[in-house]
Amino acid sequence: MEPAEYDAILLASFGGPEGQDDVIPFLRNVTRGRGIPDERLEEVSHHYRAFGGISPINAQNRALKAAIEAELDGRGIDLPVYWGNRNWDPYLPQTLQDIYDAGHRRVLMITTSVYSCYSSCRQYREDIGLALTETGLAGRLHVDKVRQYFDHPGFVAPFVEGTAAGLDQVREALGAPDGSRDSEIRVLFSTHSIPTRDAEAAGRSEGEPRHFEGDSAYVAQHLANARAVMAAVTGSAEGGVGWDLVYQSRSGAPHIPWLEPDINDHLEAIAAGGDGAAPVKGAVIVPLGFVSDHMEVVWDLDTEAMDKCRELGIAAVRVPTPGVHREFVAGLVDLIRERTAQGTVTDRPHVTELGPWYDVCRPGCCQNFRGAKPVIAEEGVGI
Numbered sequence: 001m002e003p004a005e006y007d008a009i010l011l012a013s014f015g016g017p018e019g020q021d022d023v024i025p026f027l028r029n030v031t032r033g034r035g036i037p038d039e040r041l042e043e044v045s046h047h048y049r050a051f052g053g054i055s056p057i058n059a060q061n062r063a064l065k066a067a068i069e070a071e072l073d074g075r076g077i078d079l080p081v082y083w084g085n086r087n088w089d090p091y092l093p094q095t096l097q098d099i100y101d102a103g104h105r106r107v108l109m110i111t112t113s114v115y116s117c118y119s120s121c122r123q124y125r126e127d128i129g130l131a132l133t134e135t136g137l138a139g140r141l142h143v144d145k146v147r148q149y150f151d152h153p154g155f156v157a158p159f160v161e162g163t164a165a166g167l168d169q170v171r172e173a174l175g176a177p178d179g180s181r182d183s184e185i186r187v188l189f190s191t192h193s194i195p196t197r198d199a200e201a202a203g204r205s206e207g208e209p210r211h212f213e214g215d216s217a218y219v220a221q222h223l224a225n226a227r228a229v230m231a232a233v234t235g236s237a238e239g240g241v242g243w244d245l246v247y248q249s250r251s252g253a254p255h256i257p258w259l260e261p262d263i264n265d266h267l268e269a270i271a272a273g274g275d276g277a278a279p280v281k282g283a284v285i286v287p288l289g290f291v292s293d294h295m296e297v298v299w300d301l302d303t304e305a306m307d308k309c310r311e312l313g314i315a316a317v318r319v320p321t322p323g324v325h326r327e328f329v330a331g332l333v334d335l336i337r338e339r340t341a342q343g344t345v346t347d348r349p350h351v352t353e354l355g356p357w358y359d360v361c362r363p364g365c366c367q368n369f370r371g372a373k374p375v376i377a378e379e380g381v382g383i
């Protein structure tokens with residue numbers, strides 16, 4: 001897309017509860033429109049309850065917003081940054097109203113989700129579409145978004161650094177700092193499971209029969225990134241240390257297929273060995289699907305998967321997420337610079353052959369079959 005003038009940046013995220021009383025209302029927001037009873041929500045609330053009802057995600061987004069502001073300031077770029085969430089205060093409609101009331105008219109959105117799928121791409125674009133309609137700002141406030149940035153070097157570099165350090169730690173724990181037990185170590189790249197039907201619709205364009213590895217752009221993007229990380233860490237994507245892409249945080253009805261293998265099932269399988277493979281004694285868990293240490297990371301990985309590793313006698317390390325890593329924050333500002341008319345960044349860096357991903361989604365991208373909603377940043381139908 002041609003560079004344009006923007007007068008505000010919107011950091012858009014998931015949102016999370018900030019106390020026990022927020023937990024059920026938050027879960028109602030996340031699952032709205034699907035008629036899930038409160039008793040069922042109470043069942044999925046236990047990980048929030050265990051953390052005092054407080055998700056770490058909001059504090060992380062406040063820190064990320066401050067870091068982006070400092071980076072913009074340091075580069076002499078005069079653009080205000082606003083923050084809004086899909087599922088908790090500050091809600092996107094209020095943030096858009098605040099942006100408009102401050103006199104801004106053209107907004108560039110960055111989301112805290114980097115791959116292509118309904119939850120990470122289209123749902124954000126629909127929620128902006130709905131917010132613009134609900135506030136009466138449609139046609140008065142224009143919102144674009146930066147490309148899905150899964151393979152931007154600023155997102156990948158922190159994982160390379162963390163995976164290299166994690167591998168050293170696990171080698172040390174196995175008493176083999178020289179790599180002599182590498183055949184017993186596995187790197188597990190973990191991301192959010194999604195329904196296979198959503199996975200197949202991810203990143204596709206209507207009428208475009210493009211084949212993606214694993215039948216899904218979501219899967220293909222993760223595999224490509226995992227290979228890039230392994231190549232940077234070990235010098236070869238298929239070298240001495242084995243790796244797998246695994247999935248976590250599945251929910252939904254059991255009869256609906258979601259992406260597999262689940263990380264905990266997979267840990268059991270590799271601990272047992274077989275098929276000529278040595279039983280795995282060390283694991284480096286890389287949260288490749290996530291930008292910060294929110295609940296899916298601190299509960300599903302640091303609590304559940306780590307417990308599973310202990311039970312199986314696997315020495316494991318969980319690699320940090322990008323968070324406010326210097327290169328990540330600089331990368332986000334580079335992504336802004338790709339799109340602004342005042343821009344100085346003219347290349348569009350990407351570490352996989354799938355990228356750079358589209359600035360404007362193609363028609364029907366990341367559909368989830370729940371009916372048409374107003375949507376932004378899509379060819380032909382944007383509002």
Ligand SMILES: CC1=C(CCC(=O)O)c2cc3nc(cc4[nH]c(cc5[nH]c(cc1n2)c(C)c5CCC(=O)O)c(CCC(=O)O)c4C)C(CCC(=O)O)=C3C
Pocket residue numbers: 014015016017027030031044055056057112113114117119120192193194195250251252289290291294295296
């Ligand atoms: C792909 C993906 C990401 C990664 C991209 C991104 O980062 O956006 C992600 C992130 C997150 N998911 C989060 C929380 C939840 N996700 C849920 C439910 C779901 N996620 C899904 C997918 C994803 N989710 C799906 C297909 C569902 C089921 C259908 C539905 O309900 O849409 C539910 C409902 C209860 C349950 O079903 O478990 C909750 C509470 C939080 C906040 C964490 C915190 O509070 O710190 C974050 C960052």
Ligand SMILES: [Fe+2]
Pocket residue numbers: 192
């Ligand atoms: Fe989720």
